[in-house]
Amino acid sequence: MYFNVAVIGGGPAGMAAALAAEKKGCSVVVFERDKRLGGILNQCIHNGFGLHYFKEELTGPEYAARFAERVKNAPGITVYDEAMVLSVTPERTVTALSPYAGLITVEAGATVLAMGCRERTAGAIALTGTRPVGIYTAGTAQRLINVDGYSVGKEAVILGSGDIGLIMARRMTFEGVRVKLVLELMPYSSGLKRNIVQCLDDFEIPILYGHTITRVEGAERLRRIYYAEVGEDIRPKPETEKYVDCDTLLLSVGLIPENDLINGIGIKMNPLTSGAVADEYRQTSVPGIFAAGNVLHVHDLVDNVSAEAELAGSAAADYAKGVLSHGEACAVKVGAGVRYTVPQTVYRGTGKVDVYFRTDGVYKNKTLKAESGGETVFSKHRLILTPGEMERIEIDKSKLKDSLTLRLE
Amino acid sequence: MAKAMETICIMCPMGCPITVTETDGVFSVKGNSCKRGEVYGIGEFTAPVRTVTALVRTKNGGVASVKTSSPVPKDMIFDILDGLKKITAPKNSRIGDVLVKNVLGTGSDIVVTGGN
Incomplete structure (x- = not known):
């Protein structure tokens, strides 16, 4: 065919x-x-x-x-x-x-x-402990509940505060699951502020930043998870270890x-x-x-x-x-503060082209600049840029030379 | 007497921590970086609303997803969810079908969004 x-x-x-x-x-x-x-x-x-x-x-x-x-x-x-x-x-x-x-x-x-x-799985993050029933990626739990109509458990902990994890905290709460705790390895959430407020704060679900799971426990069904604060090296500090009893663990880890x-x-x-x-x-x-x-x-x-x-x-x-x-190729390069761009090649010609990118950290009060052939082809001041929000800039294709570099100043 | 509430503004990624205070019917918002934060803060303080999205059981034992057709008062979310447990979506219900009109007097309808 x-x-x-x-x-x-x-x-x-x-x-x-x-x-x-x-x-x-x-x-x-x-x-x-x-x-x-x-x-x-x-x-x-x-x-x-x-x-x-x-x-x-x-x-x-x-x-x-x-x-x-x-x-x-x-x-x-x-x-x-x-x-x-x-x-x-x-x-x-x-x-x-x-x-x-x-x-x-x-x-x-x-x-x-x-x-x-x-989704990244328990194996991908080297989750230690037993392998009981009750550990799901957030998206799997989402499908089981929302599409298949099943219940996943009664008391849950969520590891990771990406948007899917946050959305599932509210979703499980609505289905009668008690969401006891959200743990986030980083000092901030990669999820939207709206989801922090409307999926956690609205229901008084606690979130601990700079914390991760150290091990899970349970023979057939998950019974308990242990967690600890992480140091600057993002490794758990054993002396801070605590536990919480739960029968369900959701992973929202990338x-x-x-x-x-x-x-x-x-x-x-x-x-x-x-x-x-x-x-x-x-x-x-x-x-x-x-x-x-x-x-x-x-x-x-x-x-x-x-x-x-x-x-x-x-x-x-x-x-x-x-x-x-298309016209001649122009490589898109990343400069200070920019993690990656899509696309990685644009073409000289007429009209405009959109370049999407993510920053490599949270930046406030920065000027976003795009340069080609030593000239600034785009410049805009931004109050805030975060890795969780993809950015888009529009470039005039007639201004392109051999390469285009995006950076924050 | 003054009443106050602390929250995070959700209007943009800045996520300004804001404090809303009411003194004798006059509102003041602190911590916001722009006008949108003030409007958001006063709204959250006086009449917070949310669109509720949830599930209802279907006749064949499955689930259909539903939403409120407009945002409803935040303190009525669980009353609405309790009501949804008592109803069943008819066979062959389609996206856009209204299952409950003017749910609990909120002026908002329960509308099918998918499933089956």
Whole structure:
């Protein structure tokens, strides 16, 4: 089977990429491993999605449904659900397995990677102690409760104060679970202030900063967790160890782009994002293979995922038709205070290009500057910049020279 | 007599710790860096509201997600959640369906957001 564009993943990134490619007249195939489109949005029943993209506040399933409806009504898009992609080659042969369609092999003019990200697990953070029932990643607990309708426990502790952990503190409280404590290794939360206030403070759930779990205890079911303050070296101080009894532990300790599928096919990766190195069109180092959404870099707003995936899907359509062209390449470099940028290459030409980035720490009262060829091409004063909030700047492409450097002053 | 409340402003990532004080019907906000913090602080002090998102059981034993169609008074969240335990979403309910009109007199409806 041949399709102009093959999209791997039917979450927000995959749906937006498919729609953008179809809009350009392409035949598109979407592979989704779950039973329905929408990805993780389907389990995010809280609101706060879509303020940028739809200019209104939606819950996750509502945001997903708007795109799924468009996909369903797009005649040029074929969706395989419950289809697990097994391999992608640099020549863009995609192989997938489905209980209904069997082994599916597709040749594609262009491919968009939209596999999203995974959560770090107990193993990933070397959690010590026994291995009882009752330890979940926050997202797994979210799915068990919100989609499958199960109860996860009665008394819970949450390790990590990223947004998913905070949202789950409120969600479990609503379901009658007593959330006894939130522990955060760092001296601050990477979650939104809104979630600290509305998910913890509203329900008087305590949070301890600079603390971590030292071990878990329980034979079959989790019974108790031990925790301690950490020193400046981020190691637990044994003399500060305490314990709290609980039958449930949620881990909200970071997300990693799910790139296992493209291991070893020659796509250049960025160790800072754990995603592919990508250009202005979100094209990877392998021509014709594009990436968008959390598989490229972990986003904090789905609205940005949709926008990025539309860009990638549209460019993939152009590539498949042989009309993707651009000016001379200009490498995007990170300077003081900037952790990473996406894209890592932009092109000289006309119009504007958006460059997204994260800072490497919390900064107040800084000027954000972008320079190319010794000249300032962007400058803006900011009251606050934090690593938890992705920033975006718009660059005039006609002002680009051989490289573009972003830094804080 | 003066009444006071301490909270964190959520209007931007600054997260200013603010103190709202009422003295004889006059409000003052301290700790905020901008006008938005003052408006937020007085709102949180006088009439805090939240949009409630939760689950209701469906006829086939599954769950459907729901929300209040507009923010409701914060101190009514658990009364609303208790009410949701007593209702069941009908078969084939769809996003946008209203399950409860004017829930507990708040003027807000319980609306299906997904599931099944």
